[in-house]
Amino acid sequence: MIYALIETSLTMSLIIALVLVFHHFFGDKYAAKWRYYIWFAVLIGLLLPFRPDFEHPLAIKAPVASESVIPAPTADVSDSMSKEIVATTPNQEIATSDFWSVPLIIFSIWxxxxxxxxxxxxWKHYRFLHMIRRWSDPVTDKAILTLFEKEKETMGVASKRIAIHMCAFEISPMLIGFRKPIVLLPNKPIDEEELALILRHELVHYKRKDLWVNTLLLLVTAIHWFNPAVYVMGKAVQNDCEESCDEALLQGADIEKRRRYGEAIIGLIRNKDVRRTALSTNFYGGKGH
Structure with a gap:
């Protein structure tokens, strides 16, 4: 089983490298959402490392001798067999030492x-949630709440119960929570037009169920924690997720709206260190992105 996992991980590393190269040279030729969907297929391949080994249907089994054909041992033969069994009994220690085989040691490390x-x-996620409960408060500003409801209606999720909180410590706008989703905003002045774009960005994440994709990415990374290619893939998945979200948000937008959206991102990335968790969305993929 552990060898199947390692073999799958190495095989998928080659696929990850090919996808990265393909996206580097041809990624600007097609929509970002397709890059995101391709990564989703790779995640599924990494999540299923153990493949069943089906026996070939035409395989011919060796005939099993019938018990009736085997003659009963004579008394002398029985005595000699008993002596052999007694003689080999001390060798049970060898079988016990074989318990810690190489595959078992590798599996234990994995x-x-x-x-x-x-x-x-x-633990990091729950610690983050604890900080959120302590240092954030529900938004009470009627203008922001009205704008949020307007954006929910625009995105077709007006009936969904999504809270909006203002956080006292440094964060980027993000969506967090599966059962009770919350849009978190940094406690800083944001222009109304920019805020509308930011809220719509997080609602796109909610509508696409990107939190569940992040959960899948976390599980895949945990399974293949020993493979550096998986960590490289993780950053690419998050960047393509954010870019595809931006793409969906700005579809059909004029140059002025795109400029304002870019300014909103630039205004937020001035903060070098922002807290986040693996089970949340992120408004931007980092300064380089």
Whole structure:
């Protein structure tokens, strides 16, 4: 089983490299959403590392001898067999030593890494939620709430219960929460037009279920924690997710609206260090992106 995992991880590393090269040279030739969908297919391939080994239908099995054909052992043969069994009994220690085989040792190392990686990220997520509960408050500004409801209606999610909070510490706008989704905003002045674009950006994430894709990415990274290519892929997935979201948001927009949106992003990335969690969206993919 562990060898199947390693083999799959190495094979998918080659596919990840090919996809990265293809996106680098031809990514601007097609919509960002297709790059995002391609990564989703790669994630599924990485999530299913264990493939069943089906026996070939035409395989011919060796005939099994019938018990009736085997003659009963004579007394002398029985005595000699008993002596052999008694003689080999001490060798049970060899079988016990074989318990810690190489595959089991490798599997134990992988399992430890899987548990540590997943536990750390889950702990980090819940620590972030605790900070949010302590340092954020529901938005009470009627103008912002009215704008938010307007954007929800525009995105076709007016009936969904999505909260909007203002956070006291440095964050980028983000969507967080599966059962009770919350749009988090930094506690800083934002122009109304820019705020409308920011809110719509997070609502696009909500409508596309991108939080679940982030969960899938976290699980895949935990399974393949030993593979550096998976971490490179993770950054590419997040960047293409944000870019495809921007693309959906600005579809049909004129140059002025695009300029204002760009200014909104530039205004937010001046903050070098912003807190986030793996199970949240992010308004931008970093300064380089």
């Amino acid at each position: 399992l430890a890494g899987f548990i540590i990686f997943l536990a750390y990220n889950v």
